[in-house]
Amino acid sequence: xxxxxxxxxxxxxxxxxxxxxxxxxxxxxxxxxxxxxxxxxxxxxxxxxxxxxxxxxxxxxxxxxxxxxxxxxxxxxxxxxxxxxxxxxxxxxxxxxxxxxxxxxxxxxxxxxxxxxxxxxxxxxxxxxxxxxxxxxxxxxxxxxxxxxxxxxxxxxxxxxxxxxxxxxxxxxxxxxxxxxxxxxxxxxxxxxxxxxxxxxxxxxxxxxxxxxxxx
Numbered sequence: 001x002x003x004x005x006x007x008x009x010x011x012x013x014x015x016x017x018x019x020x021x022x023x024x025x026x027x028x029x030x031x032x033x034x035x036x037x038x039x040x041x042x043x044x045x046x047x048x049x050x051x052x053x054x055x056x057x058x059x060x061x062x063x064x065x066x067x068x069x070x071x072x073x074x075x076x077x078x079x080x081x082x083x084x085x086x087x088x089x090x091x092x093x094x095x096x097x098x099x100x101x102x103x104x105x106x107x108x109x110x111x112x113x114x115x116x117x118x119x120x121x122x123x124x125x126x127x128x129x130x131x132x133x134x135x136x137x138x139x140x141x142x143x144x145x146x147x148x149x150x151x152x153x154x155x156x157x158x159x160x161x162x163x164x165x166x167x168x169x170x171x172x173x174x175x176x177x178x179x180x181x182x183x184x185x186x187x188x189x190x191x192x193x194x195x196x197x198x199x200x201x202x203x204x205x206x207x208x209x210x211x212x213x214x215x216x
Contacts, residue, residue, distance in 0.1 A: 026042075027040050027042055029041075030047055030097055035099050035211075036147075036211045037211060038208070038212065039185065039208055040204065040208035041076075042201055045074050045076040046075045046080035048072065048074070049071075053086070055082075067101075069101070071097070071099075072097045073097075074093075074094065075092070076089065076093045088169060088189060089188065089189035090189060090193065091189070091190060091193050092193060092198065093189040093194075093202060094187070094188060094189065095205070097185055097186075098182075099181060099184075100182045101180065101182075102182055110182075112152050113126070113127055115151050115152050115175070116152055118182075125154060126154065126156075134158065134159065135156055135158045136156060136158070137156045139154065140155075141154075143174060145210070147176075147212070149174045149177070149183065149211045150174060150175060150177075151173045151175055152172070153172045153206075155171070165190045165191070166190065166191040167188060167189070167190055167191070168191055169188040170187050170188065170194070171185070171186045171188075172209055173185075185206070185209040187206065
């Protein structure tokens with residue numbers, strides 16, 4: 001875990017900009033200057049931080065979480081909530097931007113399969129598809145950002161158990177050059193939402209994912 005600084009609240013900013021001429025809400029930025037994380041979202045989507053996601057935590061507990069994780073979730077629906085933002089959306093997208101410090105054991109074992117599974121190779125959608133689990137991998141490609149950040153971009157579709165609605169997840173997961181920190185950018189919703197009604201918005205969001213090199 002990172003013990004030299006807290007991840008929560010370090011340069012964490014949400015700013016609104018670019019209001020559309022027709023009176024729309026434009027777009028907003030989710031960014032953490034200290035961690036170099038940047039994402040652009042529609043201005044009318046709701047964004048949640050650790051206080052929203054862990055409402056039962058005390059200040060001390062939140063501070064303890066901050067030693068190893070910084071997180072923001074978002075919900076693009078007309079009736080958004082912090083709880084709904086942590087699960088794939090249906091007719092409207094939800095998603096997450098997360099930075100997590102890896103433990104020494106995780107650093108020893110991290111690979112592309114573990115990255116696709118958010119640190120757990122057993123949850124790798126590509127491996128699941130190869131094992132004839134009903135997962136459709138639509139895209140899987142290596143990703144590199146300036147500053148030595150490297151990882152994988154995976155788009156996959158799955159029908160959750162007990163449901164008949166196909167859900168598409170667009171996930172980019174990267175490591176820093178030293179492989180000590182994992183960066184997660186994810187947006188997900190039902191098939192029609194991802195491929196049709198919110199296709200352009202989601203493409204813009206995914207294109208905006210950025211990690212800036214720390215020059216300090």
